[in-house]
Amino acid sequence: MSKATYTDPAGVNDATLHYLDVIYRLTQQSDAANTTEIAEKLGVTPSGASVMLKRLAERKLVQLTPYKGATLTSEGRRLALRTIRRHRLLEMFLHQVMGFAWHEVDDHAHALETAITEPLEDRMDEMLGHPTRCPHGHLIPRKDGTLPKVNDVPLLSLAPGATGVIRCVDTDNGEWLKYLGEQGLQPGVRVTLRGIAPYGGPVTIETPDGAVVIGQNLAEIIYVEPN
Amino acid sequence: MSKATYTDPAGVNDATLHYLDVIYRLTQQSDAANTTEIAEKLGVTPSGASVMLKRLAERKLVQLTPYKGATLTSEGRRLALRTIRRHRLLEMFLHQVMGFAWHEVDDHAHALETAITEPLEDRMDEMLGHPTRCPHGHLIPRKDGTLPKVNDVPLLSLAPGATGVIRCVDTDNGEWLKYLGEQGLQPGVRVTLRGIAPYGGPVTIETPDGAVVIGQNLAEIIYVEPN
DNA sequence: CATAAAATTTAACAGAGGTTAAATCACAAG
């Protein structure tokens, strides 16, 4: 009756997987995930997260340094990458097979990511032709936990006049995604950076459909493959 | 962060929905679902089920007569039918769209049925062309909670020599389903009942691929549309 | 009808995952 897959260590359930997922993503940016950030991402209080982190540490899924932060153990990372793989495959499936818009898929995928089983995961992967990225361009971890090597750079790191193909739009904000999609700024689109106004001013981007001007906060979530 | 849909009353979660689902199915056969049966279906102890039933009664999802059994309130029935609709749509989707065999879909669908959201449900329904039955032939409740009218009768109720089209194979036993499928006994197949050996003996069924002989325990889960 | 067996409920407890309020730690700023 448990949802955990037979290959899972005991007690690996929804809550656990969501914690590991969040810790993985936070430790991509800084070297350790701190309690308050984890709590925010999960919508729980810092004290709740603190207690849970201690339990995850007892279960050897996270490495915890009190008052300093948490990182994943290799087992924790394995489970996190599996969840992220499933999440991104689901996003791709919802988008490509079921026709949901790219700004809608994150929520649905989140609800499903801990419920799907390995055969489902594998079948989606097959049907999608073993995709390497989700609709937003995030990398889909392979089953062995490795990630494809890519050459994504921030759009804003391009020299004005330089060209690249959008590869990733890095946000979980559905509104932003919807807006950027409407402006024609999504993975696969070849763009030229025309200019960045100073002091955080607007960014002008040339797309196949014409020039688009967006704020820097939006521009900085766009990653491109240069040239 | 809760999995419950916005339209749900508070506290409607996986466990609750699984209880309601089981109670609904049990009350299809007898007029009230008794504690031990519910507990068995859910894989919990009768005492655990008893406690949970009391809580469901407090929440006005079941009508409980102590020591007698449980039935669903209209709200409980609404939620049960929604879960069953989602389960059967999922089974259909897994079978038709994703290519899983009919004996594999029940388990996957069970894991997903409480995690999917209304847009998912609606999209699956659309993609499948608003199906009225799951791969095993069970009726898919409509969104308003009504069920299609059908004319299914037990295969074994046919007079020897009579013909009908298999409409439903009523079991959650994957092995049986696999076996019956291999024998060509699945929904849509036109069969003729050749004979029933006395004293619980084997049943001979004519299919387009030839005659098949199966035990009565298997035969009695097969329902047909006569003529 | 009495009584044994079966079903059901209650009582006491457990573990997971939270909460709020209080205590404690880390660290930047005087």
Place this chain on the structure above:
DNA sequence: CTTGTGATTTAACCTCTGTTAAATTTTATG
């Protein structure tokens, strides 16, 4: 080098959904 502030942890408690063991009710049977 103290100190105040923010981050973190601990303590005490809560709900949910279970457990086992004991009590109780129903039902079947002689």
